[in-house]
Amino acid sequence: MSTPGLSTRLRHLAHWAMALCLAVMSMAVFVNVVLRYGFGDGLPASEELSRLLFVWMVFIGAAAAYPAGEHMAFTSLVGLLRGRALALMTVLIRLLVLLACTLLGAGAWQQVVVGLDSRSVVLAYPVALLPLPALLCAVCIGLCALVELLRRTPLDLGHGAEVE
Numbered sequence: 001m002s003t004p005g006l007s008t009r010l011r012h013l014a015h016w017a018m019a020l021c022l023a024v025m026s027m028a029v030f031v032n033v034v035l036r037y038g039f040g041d042g043l044p045a046s047e048e049l050s051r052l053l054f055v056w057m058v059f060i061g062a063a064a065a066y067p068a069g070e071h072m073a074f075t076s077l078v079g080l081l082r083g084r085a086l087a088l089m090t091v092l093i094r095l096l097v098l099l100a101c102t103l104l105g106a107g108a109w110q111q112v113v114v115g116l117d118s119r120s121v122v123l124a125y126p127v128a129l130l131p132l133p134a135l136l137c138a139v140c141i142g143l144c145a146l147v148e149l150l151r152r153t154p155l156d157l158g159h160g161a162e163v164e
Helices: 006-039 046-064 076-080 082-115 134-151
Strands: none
Touching: 006 046, 006 134, 046 134, 082 134
């Protein structure tokens, strides 16, 4: 029996990380609601923890969705293209993805640097932890797009690229 590949293991790791974020976030909010309505006082840390975990969960999910081809795509126009036009459109799309990742990564990096000297109000974690997943996501998706560009991977048009 063969062992799963690196991409499969990374996908499972991402799914487990998202599940863990969601579980901790759900428990924190549930406990806070019970304490607030049952005892008149909640946990201030619950809101901050939930916000941090939600940001991480979203960007982990975005990074995991790109290589799986699960991001939203508008394939109607591209589905009509054939031959050289499709190849050029594929290159253009990948270059636009790289540009978007560069812009996102540069902005996230600036926010990480600004957040290194700041601490959150309640939990006192470095504020750089909030924009960090955006930076990591931009790097991950950018690397995937670059590999696809260099390997000349055809676009995955999903559901047969049916045009209605």
